[in-house]
Amino acid sequence: MITARRLTKTFRAKGRTVDAVTDLDLSVAPGELVAFLGPNGAGKSTTLRMLTTLLPPTSGDAVVAGCDIRRDPAGVRSRIGYVGQGTSGGHTQRVRDELHAQGAFSGMGRRETRARADELIDSLELGQVANRQVQSLSGGQKRRVDIALGLIHRPSLLFLDEPSTGLDPHSRANLWEHIVDLRRTTGTTIFLTTHYLDEADQLAERVMVMDHGRVIADDTAAALKQRLAGDRVTLEFGSATDAAAAAARLGGDHDGSSISVATPDGDVALPRWIRDLDAAGLEVVAATHRAPTLDDVFLALTGRSLREEGAAAAA
Numbered sequence: 644m645i646t647a648r649r650l651t652k653t654f655r656a657k658g659r660t661v662d663a664v665t666d667l668d669l670s671v672a673p674g675e676l677v678a679f680l681g682p683n684g685a686g687k688s689t690t691l692r693m694l695t696t697l698l699p700p701t702s703g704d705a706v707v708a709g710c711d712i713r714r715d716p717a718g719v720r721s722r723i724g725y726v727g728q729g730t731s732g733g734h735t736q737r738v739r740d741e742l743h744a745q746g747a748f749s750g751m752g753r754r755e756t757r758a759r760a761d762e763l764i765d766s767l768e769l770g771q772v773a774n775r776q777v778q779s780l781s782g783g784q785k786r787r788v789d790i791a792l793g794l795i796h797r798p799s800l801l802f803l804d805e806p807s808t809g810l811d812p813h814s815r816a817n818l819w820e821h822i823v824d825l826r827r828t829t830g831t832t833i834f835l836t837t838h839y840l841d842e843a844d845q846l847a848e849r850v851m852v853m854d855h856g857r858v859i860a861d862d863t864a865a866a867l868k869q870r871l872a873g874d875r876v877t878l879e880f881g882s883a884t885d886a887a888a889a890a891a892r893l894g895g896d897h898d899g900s901s902i903s904v905a906t907p908d909g910d911v912a913l914p915r916w917i918r919d920l921d922a923a924g925l926e927v928v929a930a931t932h933r934a935p936t937l938d939d940v941f942l943a944l945t946g947r948s949l950r951e952e953g954a955a956a957a958a
């Protein structure tokens with residue numbers, strides 16, 4: 644559904660050169676739900692904008708929904724849906740009229756547009772607000788309108804740029820239910836960007852991590868966590884001296900009277916370590932064991948925490 648080869652975008656602004664995306668190779672199969680993760684400025688939006696023909700690449704090629712982005716941008720646009728960051732917010736028309744206008748814009752006939760608008764209002768649970776002005780809706784409702792607008796012409800591929808940013812946790816969960824449901828019932832391929840690691844982890848079947856314009860990981864969330872991060876076991880000792888001795892035996896990070904160790908399988912390692920340490924006269928007074936997160940994956944790959952960067956950017 645999407646193949647990109649060495650896609651690159653370099654911006655030149657005010658005498659400065661920004662390598663926004665460098666040599667991006669990408670392959671997305673029909674029906675996949677892919678989450679594109681990365682810190683602010685990683686190049687996610689630029690990638691989406693190139694794939695949706697809104698921005699010409701500096702070099703490289705891509706074929707999207709069967710059409711070449713350089714040679715047939717109109718073909719790409721007619722086959723895809725694109726929901727940018729916060730698109731419908733300022734619209735003054737009523738929800739239903741907005742959908743009708745979008746259908747007409749996409750070249751659909753009046754009858755077909757009306758039927759399709761009704762279908763989307765129903766499936767995205769917009770019935771109660773269909774006659775209200777888009778401007779007056781809540782953030783979550785507006786995002787659902789955005790998605791309906793992106794889907795009016797029945798695209799087989801939908802791009803969503805940060806669909807849930809700025810929503811409260813309840814609206815985020817609700818929006819995701821709709822996205823997952825859409826994928827399940829229509830088989831639409833969905834390629835979205837998000838800052839929310841938990842969302843990508845739970846809902847996408849495939850996660851691509853981008854940093855400084857390059858894809859640095861591409862797999863299922865489970866595989867990435869297993870391969871790159873592992874479980875994290877924290878052991879607490881009666882003294883810093885004991886903790887230091889334990890760290891010398893097991894490795895890991897030593898902080899005061901506790902140590903933290905990454906291991907592929909904490910369930911199995913933990914009882915063994917406690918036994919071995921005990922035999923060496925190092926008594927473990929408390930132990931915790933935590934499954935890895937995608938943030939641990941990002942940390943393992945870059946030495947930085949995506950969560951902290953996201954929080955700093957949102958502040």
Ligand SMILES: Nc1ncnc2c1ncn2[C@@H]1O[C@H](COP(=O)(O)OP(=O)(O)OP(=O)(O)O)[C@@H](O)[C@H]1O
Binds near residue numbers: 656681684685686687
């Ligand atoms: N039109 C532009 N002119 C100059 N630089 C740009 C332009 N658009 C993006 N950039 C730069 O390209 C880099 C990638 O930006 P991009 O918006 O693709 O990142 P992103 O991963 O989508 O970030 P965010 O999560 O904040 O939306 C950044 O350094 C950004 O400042």
